[in-house]
Amino acid sequence: MSGNRVSGGYLIRDAVLDDAPVIAEIHERGWRQAYGHFITPEALAEKSAGKRIAYWQERIADPAATVLVGCDPSITDASAIQGMIYGGPVLPHDITAGSLDGFESELYILHCRQSAQGKGLGRLLTAALARRFQAAGAKSLVLWAFRDNAFRGFYDRLGGRVVAEGWDEGQADVAYGWDDLKSLIAVCEGATNTANRADTA
Ligand SMILES: CC(C)(COP(=O)(O)OP(=O)(O)OC[C@H]1O[C@@H](n2cnc3c(N)ncnc32)[C@H](O)[C@@H]1OP(=O)(O)O)[C@@H](O)C(=O)NCCC(=O)NCCS
Numbered sequence: 001m002s003g004n005r006v007s008g009g010y011l012i013r014d015a016v017l018d019d020a021p022v023i024a025e026i027h028e029r030g031w032r033q034a035y036g037h038f039i040t041p042e043a044l045a046e047k048s049a050g051k052r053i054a055y056w057q058e059r060i061a062d063p064a065a066t067v068l069v070g071c072d073p074s075i076t077d078a079s080a081i082q083g084m085i086y087g088g089p090v091l092p093h094d095i096t097a098g099s100l101d102g103f104e105s106e107l108y109i110l111h112c113r114q115s116a117q118g119k120g121l122g123r124l125l126t127a128a129l130a131r132r133f134q135a136a137g138a139k140s141l142v143l144w145a146f147r148d149n150a151f152r153g154f155y156d157r158l159g160g161r162v163v164a165e166g167w168d169e170g171q172a173d174v175a176y177g178w179d180d181l182k183s184l185i186a187v188c189e190g191a192t193n194t195a196n197r198a199d200t201a
Pocket of ligand 1: 030031033034110111112113116117118119120121122123124144145146149150151152153154157158
């Protein structure tokens, strides 16, 4: 675990167990916003915040996983959380084309509150997670995004290339890969004022 970082107007820190309800709420809202028009009501219901608090508590407590939150530094309780990111080792996936061979870390979930979108928080959270993986010795990163997700443009913007296609939750999805975490961090932090960085997590 590393320390906190204040950058780009947000405090980026490790999630703690008390954050689980707010993370679950942001997760559910992200699903509704990004996938609500093509995912089944049953799949959406499975992501309801009330059902997912224990899910997030388990992941926050898992030493193999990293869950980070981006907070409004002027707020001191869990309502400060504006976005979350979760990652860890590369997980098995139903792959129909391409390959994840050689990839050493995975971004599993990333969501920002709608009111915080387009302000650089997604970049900051991605950079912070990539720095954690880099510090643990990983050199590359992969993630899966639903093929029909309109927010895929974010990963294109960060220089990801589609390396595989697959299937998840009854939906076609695509894997974006970055061979070099250094270049991902550079593109994420390129538009961020790092002058007020508190540490190099
Ligand atoms: C996708 C998401 C995490 C991006 O975070 P964000 O804080 O809104 O994005 P940022 O402000 O850091 O944007 C970084 C860059 O990506 C671009 N970008 C962001 N969303 C984009 C989109 N949907 N399409 C194209 N480009 C996009 C921004 O324009 C910006 O580029 P710029 O610096 O050249 O202007 C966030 O919008 C979100 O949570 N969306 C809803 C849930 C979701 O889709 N999660 C991801 C599931 S795979």
